[in-house]
Amino acid sequence: MAKTVTPHANPTDTKEQISWRERFAALGNLPAFFRLVWETSPGLFLGNASLRLIRAAIPAATLYIGKLIIDQVVALNKHTAGSTPDDTNYLWWLVAAEFGLAIISTALGRAVSLMDSLLGDLFANKTSIRLMEHAATLDLEQFEDATFYDKLERARRQTTGRTVLLSGVFGQVQELISVAFLAAGLAIYNPWLLLLILLAVTPSFIGDNYFNQRSYSLSRSWTPERRELDYLRFIGASDETAKEVKIFGLSNFLIDRFRSLSWEYFLKNRSLAISRAGWGTLLTALGTAGYYGAYVWIVMRAVGGQISLGDLTFLAGSFRQVRGSLEGILLQFSSLTQEAIYLQDLFDYFAIQPSIHSPGIARPFPNPIREGFVFENVGFKYTNSERWALRNLSFTLHAGEKLALVGENGAGKTTLVKLLARLYDPAEGRILLDGYDLREYDLMELRRNIGVIFQDYTRFKMSAGVNIAVGDIDERTNQPRIEASAQRSLADTVIAKLAGGYDQQLGRSFGKGVELSGGEWQKVALGRAYMRDAQLIILDEPTAALDARAEYEVFQRFGKLTDGKSSVIISHRFSTVRMADRILVLENGTLLEIGSHYELLEKDGRYAELFGLQARGYQ
Numbered sequence: 001m002a003k004t005v006t007p008h009a010n011p012t013d014t015k016e017q018i019s020w021r022e023r024f025a026a027l028g029n030l031p032a033f034f035r036l037v038w039e040t041s042p043g044l045f046l047g048n049a050s051l052r053l054i055r056a057a058i059p060a061a062t063l064y065i066g067k068l069i070i071d072q073v074v075a076l077n078k079h080t081a082g083s084t085p086d087d088t089n090y091l092w093w094l095v096a097a098e099f100g101l102a103i104i105s106t107a108l109g110r111a112v113s114l115m116d117s118l119l120g121d122l123f124a125n126k127t128s129i130r131l132m133e134h135a136a137t138l139d140l141e142q143f144e145d146a147t148f149y150d151k152l153e154r155a156r157r158q159t160t161g162r163t164v165l166l167s168g169v170f171g172q173v174q175e176l177i178s179v180a181f182l183a184a185g186l187a188i189y190n191p192w193l194l195l196l197i198l199l200a201v202t203p204s205f206i207g208d209n210y211f212n213q214r215s216y217s218l219s220r221s222w223t224p225e226r227r228e229l230d231y232l233r234f235i236g237a238s239d240e241t242a243k244e245v246k247i248f249g250l251s252n253f254l255i256d257r258f259r260s261l262s263w264e265y266f267l268k269n270r271s272l273a274i275s276r277a278g279w280g281t282l283l284t285a286l287g288t289a290g291y292y293g294a295y296v297w298i299v300m301r302a303v304g305g306q307i308s309l310g311d312l313t314f315l316a317g318s319f320r321q322v323r324g325s326l327e328g329i330l331l332q333f334s335s336l337t338q339e340a341i342y343l344q345d346l347f348d349y350f351a352i353q354p355s356i357h358s359p360g361i362a363r364p365f366p367n368p369i370r371e372g373f374v375f376e377n378v379g380f381k382y383t384n385s386e387r388w389a390l391r392n393l394s395f396t397l398h399a400g401e402k403l404a405l406v407g408e409n410g411a412g413k414t415t416l417v418k419l420l421a422r423l424y425d426p427a428e429g430r431i432l433l434d435g436y437d438l439r440e441y442d443l444m445e446l447r448r449n450i451g452v453i454f455q456d457y458t459r460f461k462m463s464a465g466v467n468i469a470v471g472d473i474d475e476r477t478n479q480p481r482i483e484a485s486a487q488r489s490l491a492d493t494v495i496a497k498l499a500g501g502y503d504q505q506l507g508r509s510f511g512k513g514v515e516l517s518g519g520e521w522q523k524v525a526l527g528r529a530y531m532r533d534a535q536l537i538i539l540d541e542p543t544a545a546l547d548a549r550a551e552y553e554v555f556q557r558f559g560k561l562t563d564g565k566s567s568v569i570i571s572h573r574f575s576t577v578r579m580a581d582r583i584l585v586l587e588n589g590t591l592l593e594i595g596s597h598y599e600l601l602e603k604d605g606r607y608a609e610l611f612g613l614q615a616r617g618y619q
């Protein structure tokens with residue numbers, strides 16, 4: 001049976017430093033990112049970009065009109081006697097223009113955030129779908145690897161968070177254009193003012209960069225622990241684990257583990273947040289000092305009469321805005337590069353390629369299978385294990401044959417089945433189907449022709465009908481077929497007792513779901529084997545949870561179903577096993593014996609011994 005991956009237990013303190021080179025390199029992810037956003041919705045993308053462009057010109061225009069208004073007011077005050085109604089009208093036109101700009105700016109701001117959020121939602125959905133689509137192509141082995149899970153977890157977080165990047169980059173461009181307008185105005189008066197602004201914002205930029213990088217390193221190096229926290233939260237409060245948590249009194253153990261791990265993470269984050277706040281205040285104060293230095297200079301020029309009152313407000317306003325915007329741009333830049341680095345995680349995940357796939361030109365799948373499957377010296381080792389799970393395995397599963405696999409726990413029975421379905425490929429030797437390597441056939445075709453019900457089958461929290469239809473999901477609306485399958489697997493009697501019949505939600509996670517007993521679930525899961533029109537049907541301990549009468553009936557029906565088809569049954573019950581044409585006995589991953597029930601009894605080897613043990617138990 002497949003082993004679950006346990007998350008990292010000990011927090012790692014490894015600091016993953018990100019250099020400036022890597023930051024700039026991460027910006028290289030932006031084109032691919034924008035392609036994704038563009039594919040999400042070209043209309044929203046273009047609309048967003050154009051509205052932001054228009055909005056970028058508004059601050060400079062507003063300030064300039066403000067300057068004109070003040071100059072006009074001053075002029076009117078000086079020459080009250082000589083002013084014409086045209087002068088006053090001009091003033092009111094200016095005020096109206098500024099009011100108009102304010103309204104347009106607010107409306108554009110709202111429209112832009114609306115588009116941001118719509119695009120963000122669509123983007124999150126699209127990326128989640130791509131994530132699932134990509135997961136479907138990957139190898140089972142990759143799912144059993146902890147580092148893969150770390151990558152998957154980081155990628156999953158990207159699906160919702162990356163819209164920040166989207167509005168970030170758009171906002172950045174908008175701000176840059178705004179600043180260009182304002183800076184042009186400033187430069188006309190005095191280019192040195194621009195330099196002063198740059199100097200004023202540099203310290204806080206450097207500080208922020210530093211802290212952004214540290215927070216990324218922290219969050220990255222804590223990925224396994226964050227996964228463990230999620231896992232603890234799940235097993236601490238889930239219907240799947242509730243009974244064992246109660247019976248064994250595990251809640252304090254789980255809570256303590258959660259508390260200590262989350263506290264440790266909190267402490268690390270807290271110390272980072274505190275030093276960030278302290279340094280941030282100090283460095284921003286430096287910038288503020290620079291700003292007021294320039295302000296004093298402008299005021300003195302106004303007092304000295306070198307510039308008008310309108311110029312004073314325009315300059316002071318532009319100066320304040322340019323400083324704010326530049327600070328924003330630089331800060332954004334550092335968080336942008338950080339976001340772009342996170343983006344790398346998403347693309348890293350998409351770049352993972354499966355090693356098990358179909359050949360470029362696939363051989364047509366035999367229908368019917370004529371000779372059968374031949375294992376030639378097959379060996380297989382799980383990547384995270386030193387031990388051979390199977391070794392030197394050679395035998396033939398003839399077309400139409402019913403084969404039973406027997407062996408102690410861990411002997412390699414489930415592994416053998418997984419190799420047959422190409423969930424893994426052999427590390428040594430090969431498996432042939434009608435004379436050709438399994439790898440020469442189309443993977444989807446192969447899987448379509450093999451139906452496997454694993455001992456750890458999934459209890460989908462969906463309707464009873466869907467739980468059977470997963471055996472051939474394209475036929476999920478074929479009610480007669482679902483019912484016929486249910487009848488063969490004895491699930492019909494289970495479903496007849498459910499208030500909602502085939503539409504009854506199973507499991508207690510959603511709505512009015514009901515829970516089934518272990519044996520009832522197994523009958524439902526067995527229905528999947530009958531749904532599938534496969535040439536080889538494999539049942540991995542299919543009746544372990546069934547009562548004796550149900551087991552007998554299931555096998556009577558299974559015998560009929562598989563007439564003319566090949567089947568493999570894994571079972572520890574010899575009453576089931578003896579019905580097979582041949583029995584293959586595995587020990588420590590190698591073939592010990594193979595033959596019919598009577599041949600093996602006559603041989604008086606391991607099978608005879610195990611059979612005798614069980615038979616005596618019933619006497």
Ligand SMILES: Nc1ncnc2c1ncn2[C@@H]1O[C@H](COP(=O)(O)OP(=O)(O)OP(=O)(O)O)[C@@H](O)[C@H]1O
Nearest residue numbers: 001002003382385389408409410411412413414415
């Ligand atoms: N995903 C995995 N990663 C690493 N080792 C594994 C994995 N799955 C199984 N193994 C190991 O491979 C060996 C064979 O396991 P397998 O599940 O094939 O045994 P089995 O005969 O089906 O046992 P059981 O009767 O208990 O179901 C065991 O030693 C097991 O620990």
